[in-house]
Amino acid sequence: MSGRTEGGLIERRPQKSASKQSHTPRGGRDIGFVFQDPSASLDPVMPIGKQIAEVARTHLGLTWSQSYARAKTLLERVRLPDPDSALRAFPHQLSGGQKQRVAIAAAIAAGPKLLIADEATSALDTIVQAEIVALIRRLVTEDGMTLLFISHDIALAAELAGRIAVFRHGQLVELGMTAQIVDAPAQPYTRALLDAHIGLDTKPLLNRAGLHA
Amino acid sequence: MSLLAVSNLTKRYRRGDNTIAAVDDVSFHIEPGETLALAGPSGSGKSTIARVVLRLIEPDDGRIEFEGDDFLALRSAALRARRARLQMVFQDPLAAFNPRATVARVLDDPLRIHGIASRSERPRRIAALLERVGLTADLAPRAIHEISGGQRQRVAIARAIATKPSLIVLDEAVSALDVSVRGEILELLLDLQRQEKIAYLFISHDLGVIRSIAHRVILLDAGRVAENGDARTVIDAPQSAIGKALVAAAPRLNRTLMRLASAGLD
Numbered sequence: 001m002s003g004r005t006e007g008g009l010i011e012r013r014p015q016k017s018a019s020k021q022s023h024t025p026r027g028g029r030d031i032g033f034v035f036q037d038p039s040a041s042l043d044p045v046m047p048i049g050k051q052i053a054e055v056a057r058t059h060l061g062l063t064w065s066q067s068y069a070r071a072k073t074l075l076e077r078v079r080l081p082d083p084d085s086a087l088r089a090f091p092h093q094l095s096g097g098q099k100q101r102v103a104i105a106a107a108i109a110a111g112p113k114l115l116i117a118d119e120a121t122s123a124l125d126t127i128v129q130a131e132i133v134a135l136i137r138r139l140v141t142e143d144g145m146t147l148l149f150i151s152h153d154i155a156l157a158a159e160l161a162g163r164i165a166v167f168r169h170g171q172l173v174e175l176g177m178t179a180q181i182v183d184a185p186a187q188p189y190t191r192a193l194l195d196a197h198i199g200l201d202t203k204p205l206l207n208r209a210g211l212h213a
Numbered sequence: 214m215s216l217l218a219v220s221n222l223t224k225r226y227r228r229g230d231n232t233i234a235a236v237d238d239v240s241f242h243i244e245p246g247e248t249l250a251l252a253g254p255s256g257s258g259k260s261t262i263a264r265v266v267l268r269l270i271e272p273d274d275g276r277i278e279f280e281g282d283d284f285l286a287l288r289s290a291a292l293r294a295r296r297a298r299l300q301m302v303f304q305d306p307l308a309a310f311n312p313r314a315t316v317a318r319v320l321d322d323p324l325r326i327h328g329i330a331s332r333s334e335r336p337r338r339i340a341a342l343l344e345r346v347g348l349t350a351d352l353a354p355r356a357i358h359e360i361s362g363g364q365r366q367r368v369a370i371a372r373a374i375a376t377k378p379s380l381i382v383l384d385e386a387v388s389a390l391d392v393s394v395r396g397e398i399l400e401l402l403l404d405l406q407r408q409e410k411i412a413y414l415f416i417s418h419d420l421g422v423i424r425s426i427a428h429r430v431i432l433l434d435a436g437r438v439a440e441n442g443d444a445r446t447v448i449d450a451p452q453s454a455i456g457k458a459l460v461a462a463a464p465r466l467n468r469t470l471m472r473l474a475s476a477g478l479d
């Protein structure tokens with residue numbers, strides 16, 4: 001019964017004059033990662049400003065002060081309140097969603113060509129989530145970033161992805177354009193996933209008769 | 214008498230030179246067998262409330278009555294005894310355990326610590342707990358890291374109900390689960406509530422899930438209560454600015470489909 005994961009993906013159009021020389025893609029520089037549990041990718045004893053600045057410094061060759069300026073801009077872009085004081089905060093001083101936004105800022109700090117986001121917005125409220133979705137969409141359309149967006153939330157994946165690949169037990173069940181997957185899935189498993197989605201208009205599971213308040 | 218009555222709770226944190234009120238004069242109550250959901254923007258104070266209610270941190274101000282006692286005044290043995298009635302399930306609740314610890318070990322702890330069953334009785338109790346949460350007893354000798362995420366969450370629930378609690382605090386307890394497993398866990402929680410009259414303080418960002426399983430909801434904004442009412446009524450027609458914004462921003466399959474249709478196949 002352990003169904004798993006809708007992966008949505010947006011592809012970058014091939015860029016004509018992208019540098020020809022091939023090199024092995026490097027984590028941080030060419031590929032940014034965001035994982036579900038932001039604590040796992042953040043250093044608990046380093047101020048978060050430094051963690052983000054370090055990515056920019058290492059991969060973009062900026063000075064420390066340029067890197068900190070970039071870190072602050074990134075914290076604004078992921079809508080972290082009070083970015084100045086947040087730069088100096090340690091991860092344990094932030095809420096779950098704030099840490100997740102820091103992890104996203106660090107992942108995009110070096111302007112990666114590919115962003116792999118694994119349940120990257122699951123700890124965010126709907127408002128910040130929508131802002132992050134808009135931010136990621138801009139990175140894709142304006143900066144030509146490619147996105148691999150892994151999520152349990154098919155409604156969210158549908159908002160971001162051009163195509164959706166449905167996996168079960170590590171096997172590809174179905175791959176298609178978002179509209180086709182959501183509107184006319186070919187596989188019963190995809191149908192089951194869509195039916196398990198609890199939206200704002202789904203019939204509630206709770207039968208109210210039960211409570212003796 | 215309410216099961217839990219929280220009055221004028223305040224918790225401040227210092228960060229650098231600033232002090233922020235993570236929770237600012239919050240009051241609410243939970244009745245036996247009721248689910249009260251807490252929602253609100255990231256950083257609005259939900260987890261802080263959960264931690265104060267569980268007495269993992271002390272508030273700066275306020276009063277908590279739990280099962281008729283002044284809960285913040287309880288110390289040592291009295292606190293330990295009362296803690297058995299107040300359990301928690303977090304997003305990855307078994308993360309705190311050694312991954313090589315067995316399922317039996319995880320369930321043995323609360324039974325032993327709270328003196329609920331003698332050593333010879335405990336294996337039978339553990340088997341019964343596993344069955345109660347829809348698992349089979351042969352899972353007992355398995356290591357935590359060998360079982361699936363859904364099974365782990367069931368074990369965490371089994372651990373929480375081992376001490377026969379009247380209230381379980383769930384902080385993003387189902388957010389990491391895939392949709393089919395999540396549905397099963399929600400059904401399990403509702404079933405436990407019906408059978409044992411357990412109340413839940415249910416923290417989530419998922420307004421669809423809250424609308425589906427909670428009786429009432431409190432919307433927090435910057436540490437304060439912005440809106441409070443019947444879960445379906447509030448989510449179907451929020452009155453507060455923050456409620457309207459949270460609902461408007463929720464992803465909606467229908468809306469996305471319409472957008473895709475009108476944009477043509479891009």
Ligand SMILES: Nc1ncnc2c1ncn2[C@@H]1O[C@H](COP(=O)(O)OP(=O)(O)OP(=O)(O)O)[C@@H](O)[C@H]1O
Binds near residue numbers: 095123
């Ligand atoms: N130990 C701490 N030190 C300083 N500030 C803290 C600490 N813990 C929490 N905070 C701050 O208190 C506020 C409330 O945090 P809390 O974790 O309760 O939010 P939340 O509503 O659970 O958010 P999320 O939805 O992101 O999990 C946040 O602004 C957070 O940065």
Ligand SMILES: [Mg+2]
Binds near residue numbers: 095097259260
């Ligand atoms: Mg939280």
